[in-house]
Amino acid sequence: MKRASGLTIWLTGLSSAGKSTLASAIAEQLCAQGLKAEVLDGDAIRQHLCRDLGFSKRDRDENIFRIGIVAELLTKHGVIVLVAAVSPYRSARDDVRKRIGRFVEVYVNSPLEICERRDMHGIYRRGRAGEIANVTGLDDPYEPPLRPEVECRTDRETPDESKAKIMSVVERWLGAETSPASGTLQVIDVIADAP
Amino acid sequence: MKRASGLTIWLTGLSSAGKSTLASAIAEQLCAQGLKAEVLDGDAIRQHLCRDLGFSKRDRDENIFRIGIVAELLTKHGVIVLVAAVSPYRSARDDVRKRIGRFVEVYVNSPLEICERRDMHGIYRRGRAGEIANVTGLDDPYEPPLRPEVECRTDRETPDESKAKIMSVVERWLGAETSPASGTLQVIDVIADAP
Secondary structure (H helix, E strand, C coil), X not given: CCCCCCEEEEEECCCCCCHHHHHHHHHHHHHHCCCCEEEEEHHHHCCXXXXXXXXXXXXXXXXXXXXXXXXXXXXXXXXXXEEECCCCCHHHHHHHHHHHCCEEEEEEECCHHHHHHHCCCCHHHHXXXXXXXXXXXXXXXXXXXXXXXXXXECCCCCHHHHHXXXXXXXXXXXXXXXXXXXXXXXXXXXXXXXX | CCCCCCEEEEEECCCCCCHHHHHHHHHHHHHHCCCCEEEEEHHHHCCCCCCCCCCCHHHHHXXXXXHHHHHHHHHHCCCEEEEEXXXXXXXXXXXXXXXXXXXXXXXXXXXXXXXXXXXXXXXXXXXXXXXXXXXXXXXXXXXXXXXXXXXXXXXXXXXXXXXXXXXXXXXXXXXXXXXXXXXXXXXXXXXXXXX
């Protein structure tokens, strides 16, 4: 039986590291399993819920704060929320972790030079050309997670490998709630093992 | 069988008209029925998701826009969302109705003099004293709904009467999805009857 326990899977990393791609792939898999999943994509959210915000530290913190509130509400109601947002500041991520509780932090790690080569949104090009400021990795800091539940090296792993790493942690969270009654000890073990 | 179909119940009206009280009472009843319900209270939301906003028309519209986004997400995932917000502008309410689709507008109607006598948050007193501006009903307009699904006259009805009026409309929305299979015709009739 699938219990409706939500979870927030928070993907952080540089622009073009692969956060949105991974988030969508995982959401698709979870939906195929009959679970409720929602992607909160940082770029999309800056078009509506955070359309007033820029890229100063203050605005970035506010952006993460708002995404955190929405993720918390959805998580509370049994949705598996996939947040794909650069979220460069550790303290802002730690704050949402505390707020939400059921939280898995995924560090989508790819070296700047690889991200810059991909440059899905032209951000690095425009940053290098001086057209925009506050580009994370160029003139704005990125604070990597110290103890992420998962680290995906998207420059070395295939998308499927990264996805599998995330799914194995997610399944540990959900497994305790969804596994068939094949033995109480097993279920307890999974609960104890969940981060 | 209870299907997880969400709905947004949007309570609009002057401050101290009784929106939050009704929203909480209905959420409690829905939860007791095993349904997922969430109250999005305008005053609470101005403490977090909309803490940057004031009471100009522009800020009020932005406030309703953001609440609408959250309500839409929760509704999509099967939650019955009770929004309690003054939401004085018709166009902003109509926009969220269009956005969400599954939407019941409740006009919580009480004459200004009654609301002012209650003055739960001291807003009217401070408005009359010139301490604050943009108080809806005093120096800011309130545009009543033209075709609300429910109108509660909280100055004449008891809270239970108002609640019952809202619940009967909510049950028409949910009834088509939750009623036992006691005849297809009945179910179709309920669907056709839903506003």
